[in-house]
C-alpha cells in the first residue's frame with residue numbers, strides 16, 4: 001500500500017476548524033484509493049508563540065521537511081497584533097515558506113456556474129472565470145531589509161526593501177510559463193515597471209524566459225490596471241504571474257470573483273513534488289470558534305495536495321467534483337449564502353461533501 005507523510009499545521013483562529021474538515025475528506029480518500037496518510041502535527045504562529053515562545057518552532061520545520069507535503073490552516077489574530085515584530089505569528093508563516101524553499105504560490109480562482117450569482121459582481125462578469133494567480137512567494141518586499149529608526153531630523157522612520165535577483169524572477173517565470181502551457185497558453189505578467197526598478201528587472205527577465213515558450217501568448221500589465229481589469233473583465237485572464245505582495249493583494253481580490261475568500265485554495269511549491277497547501281484566507285477572528293467558517297478552501301487545498309504532491313489526480317478531481325455538486329444543490333455556508341437564514345455551518349458543509357464523495 002502506498003503511504004504518504006503529511007505535516008499538519010492547524011495554526012490559529014479558524015485554522016484548526018477548517019483543517020479538521022479537510023482531514024475528514026482525506027480519511028475517505030485513504031479508503032477509496034487504498035493509500036495511507038501518516039500525520040505529524042506542528043504548531044505555527046500565535047499558538048506557537050504561546051506554547052513554544054517562537055512563531056516558528058524548530059520541530060515544525062523538521063516535521064515539514066521530513067514530510068511529503070504540508071497541510072496548513074492559517075496563523076495570526078488580534079491577541080498577538082501588538083507583539084514586537086520578531087514575535088508576530090506572520091513571521092512563522094513567512095519563515096516556513098522560506099525554510100522549505102516554496103517560491104511558487106499557485107492560487108486558482110474558478111467560478112462554478114452556480115456561484116456566479118453569489119459574487120458581489122454581476123453574474124455575466126464572473127460566470128466562467130477560470131484563472132490562476134502564480135505568486136512569487138519567497139522574495140520581494142516581504143523578505144528585504146526592514147528598519148525602524150529615528151532619522152537625523154528626529155522623525156520616527158521605517159523602511160521595507162523590495163529586492164529581487166534575476167534567478168528568483170527566472171524560476172517563477174518558468175513555473176508560470178509551464179503552467180500556462182498546460183492551460184490556455186495565455187500569460188499576463190503584472191508589475192509596476194513605470195515606477196519600480198525591481199519591476200523593470202522583472203519585465204526584462206519575463207521577456208527573456210518568454211523566448212523559451214513561443215507558444216504562450218504573453219503580455220505585461222501594470223498592477224493598478226490589473227486590479228481594475230480583474231473586476232471589469234476577469235475572463236480575459238488565464239495565468240497571472242506577479243511578485244509577492246502584488247500577488248497577495250490580487251489573489252484576495254480574485255477570490256471574490258468566485259463568491260468568497262472561503263473558496264480559494266493554494267499550493268506553495270518548489271521544484272520537486274513537495275508542497276505546502278493552505279487556503280488563501282486568514283484566521284477570520286470575527287467568526288473564529290463559531291463553527292461558521294467555510295471549509296471549502298482548505299478541502300480544495302487538500303485536493304491540490306493529492307494532485308501535485310502525491311500524483312492522485314483522480315482523487316483530487318473527485319473532491320473538486322463533490323464540492324461542485326454540493327454547491328449546485330444550493331448548500332451554502334454564510335459567506336456564500338444568498339439567504340443567510342438558510343446557511344449551514346462548517347461541519348455540515350463537510351458532511352454534505354463527504355456524502356457525495358462516498359455516495360452514502
Ligand code: NAD
Nearest residue numbers: 074075076077262280281282283284285286287293294335
Ligand atoms: P481573513 O482572511 O482572516 O478574513 C477576512 C474576512 O473574510 C473576514 O470577514 C472573515 O470572516 C472572512 N473569511 C475568511 N476566511 C473565511 C472562511 N473560510 N469562511 C468564511 N469567511 C471567511 O483576513 P484578515 O481579517 O485581514 O486577517 C486576520 C488574521 O489572519 C490576521 O492576523 C492576518 O495576519 C492573518 N492571515 C493569515 C493568513 C495565513 O495564515 N495564510 C492569511 C491571511 C491573513
Ligand code: IPM
Nearest residue numbers: 075076090093094248280282
Ligand atoms: C497570505 C497571507 C500572508 C501573506 C500573511 C499572513 C503573512 O496574507 O497567505 O496570503 O501575506 O502572504
Ligand code: MN
Nearest residue numbers: 248249252280
Ligand atoms: Mn493574503
